[in-house]
Amino acid sequence: MKPDKQPLVEGCASMGIDLHEDQIAAFESYLSLLLEWNKKINLTAIREPKEIQIYHFLDSLSALKLDIIKKNSSLLDMGTGAGLPGIPIKIICPQVSLVLLDSVNKKVRFVETVIEQLKLDKCTAVHARAEEMAREPGKREAFDVVVSRAVAEMRVLSEYCLPFVKQGGYFLAYKGPGADEELKDAQNALKILGGEWVETRDIKVPFSDKTHKIIVIKKKSKTPKQYPRSAGKPKKFPL
Numbered sequence: 623m624k625p626d627k628q629p630l631v632e633g634c635a636s637m638g639i640d641l642h643e644d645q646i647a648a649f650e651s652y653l654s655l656l657l658e659w660n661k662k663i664n665l666t667a668i669r670e671p672k673e674i675q676i677y678h679f680l681d682s683l684s685a686l687k688l689d690i691i692k693k694n695s696s697l698l699d700m701g702t703g704a705g706l707p708g709i710p711i712k713i714i715c716p717q718v719s720l721v722l723l724d725s726v727n728k729k730v731r732f733v734e735t736v737i738e739q740l741k742l743d744k745c746t747a748v749h750a751r752a753e754e755m756a757r758e759p760g761k762r763e764a765f766d767v768v769v770s771r772a773v774a775e776m777r778v779l780s781e782y783c784l785p786f787v788k789q790g791g792y793f794l795a796y797k798g799p800g801a802d803e804e805l806k807d808a809q810n811a812l813k814i815l816g817g818e819w820v821e822t823r824d825i826k827v828p829f830s831d832k833t834h835k836i837i838v839i840k841k842k843s844k845t846p847k848q849y850p851r852s853a854g855k856p857k858k859f860p861l
Contacts, residue, residue: 630675633828637683639714648713648740649679655736656704663728665704676829681796682707683714684825685769685836690792693717695766700752700783701725701773705733707796708769712742719744721765725751752782753850763788763844771796776804776837777811777860781850784815787841793817794836801835811861816843 630649634641641649653674659665668674685691685707695718699708702722712720722733722745733747748755755761768783768791776795783793797804801822812819820838827834850856 629672629829630679633676633680634683634714636828637680637687639683639686641714645713649675649710651739652705652709652713652736653679655732655739659732659735663732665729665732676827677832678704678706679710681827681830681834682710682771684827684834685711685794685796686714687825688794688823688836688838690794690838691715691718691767695719696764697721698723698765698768698783698786700768700770700779700786702733702747703729703772705736707771709733709736709740709742711769712745713740716743720746722747723750723752723755725749751853752786753853753856756785756850761786763841766791767794768792769794769796774857775860776801776808778856780808780811780815780817780839781856781861784812784817784839784841785845785850787817789816789841789844791841792820793839793841795839797835797837799833799835801837805837808861812839814846814861815849816841816845818842 631641668677697718697720699722702708702724708720708722724730727749730747730749737745765786768786770779787793817839820840823836825834
């Protein structure tokens with residue numbers, strides 16, 4: 623790997639991830655596409671290759687430390703944006719079945735381009751709102767794990783994500799320093815939606831001094847049929 627790509631290789635090694643040459647090539651292609659498309663549409667405020675490797679790629683992969691995402695897990699990335707955290711996870715765990723959901727069409731088109739260029743199997747980008755997709759046949763309570771990063775506060779995010787999680791599955795919310803307060807506020811939402819807090823894991827991302835946490839929620843019971851509420855209501859009137 624080129625010297626300017628070393629943070630990814632060294633960071634993965636420190637996380638116990640041994641990158642193969644084809645995975646390194648996939649990350650390089652992903653990085654190039656992200657930089658190219660970011661000139662035309664706003665995918666990320668982070669524009670330096672080194673920082674993208676640290677604050678997007680390595681940060682996304684931090685969920686693998688939890689050992690919740692298994693070899694053949696079905697995974698939904700809620701509000702994927704530029705494909706984060708889903709695509710980095712998929713590159714490392716190629717047998718995972720991945721759906722990347724976003725309500726912004728131009729971001730979905732970018733993710734579709736990445737899927738095509740990287741030749742990712744069992745990987746689909748979907749343009750829809752969570753509130754609508756949860757009503758589609760075969761989507762509700764269909765995923766082993768739902769991940770989400772930088773989308774919404776915990777009360778709102780729980781209503782978006784938990785309806786898609788199978789009973790016994792997990793919802794992983796990537797959060798910053800306000801995670802504990804958000805979780806406290808979301809206790810009622812979790813109870814209503816069938817979720818139960820398991821742990822909040824402090825995450826140290828290699829080469830980063832920023833505080834990062836992952837809130838782990840287990841799906842204990844089915845989400846009542848009326849949730850998620852119609853488009854816009856979860857955000858406007860949080861549970």
